[in-house]
Amino acid sequence: MTGEGTRPRPLVAGNWKMNGLRTGIAEVRAVSAGLAAQGGPAAVDVLICPPATLIMVMAEILKGTQVSVGAQDCHWAPSGAHTGDVSPEILADAGATAIIVGHSERRADHGETDSMVRLKQEAVHRAGLTAIVCIGETKGQRLAGQTIDVVVRQLQSSLSAGTTSANTVVAYEPVWAIGTGLTPTLDDVADVHSAIRGQLVDRFGPDGRSVRILYGGSVKPQNAKELMSIDNVNGALVGGASLKAADFLGIVDAYA
Numbered sequence: 001m002t003g004e005g006t007r008p009r010p011l012v013a014g015n016w017k018m019n020g021l022r023t024g025i026a027e028v029r030a031v032s033a034g035l036a037a038q039g040g041p042a043a044v045d046v047l048i049c050p051p052a053t054l055i056m057v058m059a060e061i062l063k064g065t066q067v068s069v070g071a072q073d074c075h076w077a078p079s080g081a082h083t084g085d086v087s088p089e090i091l092a093d094a095g096a097t098a099i100i101v102g103h104s105e106r107r108a109d110h111g112e113t114d115s116m117v118r119l120k121q122e123a124v125h126r127a128g129l130t131a132i133v134c135i136g137e138t139k140g141q142r143l144a145g146q147t148i149d150v151v152v153r154q155l156q157s158s159l160s161a162g163t164t165s166a167n168t169v170v171a172y173e174p175v176w177a178i179g180t181g182l183t184p185t186l187d188d189v190a191d192v193h194s195a196i197r198g199q200l201v202d203r204f205g206p207d208g209r210s211v212r213i214l215y216g217g218s219v220k221p222q223n224a225k226e227l228m229s230i231d232n233v234n235g236a237l238v239g240g241a242s243l244k245a246a247d248f249l250g251i252v253d254a255y256a
């Protein structure tokens, strides 16, 4: 992990959400082949988070490549009577190396609160995996000028005391930018990421400088480079554009 004064190694993570049949595995093969053709190791970490059903097969296919596999959510218990849920231990056993927690779609569709997100983050660490903790304001909060307050509060309540740059990645995803084609201005992204960095350093000391902060929300090959040029943007969490290898590779290229 990088130290004080140096930029953390970028991470480009694809979140497939509730998309992906077995036929989608061809896209993952194409991503891995595309990166290999560029003669890696590239200066960027690449992660794909498919539906849980595809984790095991993808982990097998991607073994020894530059691409890792992650999951989109987990329960906080290691095992037990929780019908339909999966634990970090189960996901690790399937080959996941990272788990997204607190995505705004989980918060909205399943009523997940900051304290539930913190429990999930701690559970991810218990299983030895990396937690990608998502935060972001709604359109109403942005229009009311509350963006920084909301994001800082979510960060304070969603991150556990055991957060380090090795076990946690923060993803800033404005809810109104997800799947809409809209993005904040570059200045707005810079302001929010700088506030997040400030919080991380206040709370976790110098190691807070090395925690990767991803931007997510309508990232495309066309805007990836300008987003990556912003201070404290250490990669991207990509939804729709991660489903097609060519688009995803175009984004990875911008961060390499």
Ligand code: 13P
Pocket: 015, 103, 173, 177, 178, 179, 180, 181, 216, 217, 218, 219, 237, 238, 239, 240, 241
């Ligand atoms: P889109 O890239 O489709 O806007 O989704 C972003 C996202 O929610 C990734 O987690």
